[in-house]
Amino acid sequence: MEDKPVSSGEKMIAIGSDHAGFRLKEDLNDALVEMGYAVHDVGTYSEESCDYPDIALTVAESVSQGEADKGVLVCGTGAGMAMTANKVPGIRAVVCNEPYTAEYCRLHNDANVMTIGSRLVDFDDARNILKVFLATGFDGETEAGARHARRLEKIRDIERKYGKES
Numbered sequence: 001m002e003d004k005p006v007s008s009g010e011k012m013i014a015i016g017s018d019h020a021g022f023r024l025k026e027d028l029n030d031a032l033v034e035m036g037y038a039v040h041d042v043g044t045y046s047e048e049s050c051d052y053p054d055i056a057l058t059v060a061e062s063v064s065q066g067e068a069d070k071g072v073l074v075c076g077t078g079a080g081m082a083m084t085a086n087k088v089p090g091i092r093a094v095v096c097n098e099p100y101t102a103e104y105c106r107l108h109n110d111a112n113v114m115t116i117g118s119r120l121v122d123f124d125d126a127r128n129i130l131k132v133f134l135a136t137g138f139d140g141e142t143e144a145g146a147r148h149a150r151r152l153e154k155i156r157d158i159e160r161k162y163g164k165e166s
């Protein structure tokens, strides 16, 4: 699988899809560049069948290692991508097929990977969902939002319990 060049911009977004998400991923990649983000497109680069866990792992590792600020993953439903990405310590991937989840998974859960289903969401809605996801900050750093930070620490405790430090 050949990597495309990384586009320039301030914040780096890693994006990927399987064959089912390929077309929407291409459009979201262009939309991100238009919004001023640097984008690392890890593939896939055609509609030829491929396995979503391979792509999800690459994007999730890019985020967990700090190469990308956030990750975006597209498959048919968003489900397989989220399941896989969440196996990587430190990744909080959420299926965002509508804007409310995109907003609140940032505010309350500090989600760092957004997944989306190309068979459920058209491009205009997907672009809006992505905009909301990227524009919303985590609320856990304020006194009022301290409960959210405490809950994330409990997720990390579970990772530690199973030997998956993040």
Ligand code: RB5
Residues within 6 Å of the ligand: 018, 020, 021, 052, 075, 076, 077, 078, 079, 080, 081
């Ligand atoms: C591919 O047919 C489909 O299973 C995949 O894109 C995804 O929806 C899995 O979660």
